[in-house]
Amino acid sequence: MNKSIQQQLDGHGTAPRDLDIQLPRGQLRLKEASVEAVGVSTSGAEYTPNQNWDVRGQAGQHLAGKIKDRVTYLLEPLEVIETEEDSVLIRSSQPHQAEGQRSYYEGWAKPDGFNLRRYAAAPQAARKSTPLRLTRDIVERLASDLDSISTD
Numbered sequence: 001m002n003k004s005i006q007q008q009l010d011g012h013g014t015a016p017r018d019l020d021i022q023l024p025r026g027q028l029r030l031k032e033a034s035v036e037a038v039g040v041s042t043s044g045a046e047y048t049p050n051q052n053w054d055v056r057g058q059a060g061q062h063l064a065g066k067i068k069d070r071v072t073y074l075l076e077p078l079e080v081i082e083t084e085e086d087s088v089l090i091r092s093s094q095p096h097q098a099e100g101q102r103s104y105y106e107g108w109a110k111p112d113g114f115n116l117r118r119y120a121a122a123p124q125a126a127r128k129s130t131p132l133r134l135t136r137d138i139v140e141r142l143a144s145d146l147d148s149i150s151t152d
Contacts (some may be wrong), residue, residue, distance in 0.1 A: 025150040047146040052111040064088040071147040
């Protein structure tokens with residue numbers, strides 16, 4: 001595990017509060033994060049690059065493809081769903097089904113970065129935000145992968 005990221009996780013504690021992980025080319029903010037010995041629970045992950053990303057047209061499709069191809073270790077694989085003028089929507093390709101609910105990841109790539117959330121919905125009910133539960137290793141990989149995309 002990256003020593004710097006490990007140290008930043010170690011210093012955070014279990015009380016839910018934002019955790020900003022400083023990276024060479026940006027920052028990963030874990031919203032309302034609680035850090036335990038093995039894992040992290042957070043309401044969302046927001047990566048902000050030091051230099052804005054180009055998400056228009058083909059550049060946005062290319063960027064979203066890189067995110068989809070690199071972030072392969074979540075519970076469900078990601079796929080590009082929709083491209084807008086200034087953003088790209090990425091979502092779980094196959095939502096997880098359990099106990100009468102579907103749950104899935106949703107992320108938006110925008111010029112100022114990428115945010116990732118987890119949602120759950122029962123049939124005919126509105127979706128609700130649920131915690132992202134990630135191991136420390138997954139947090140490190142996510143931070144490193146999103147940061148490496150900023151140099152491509």
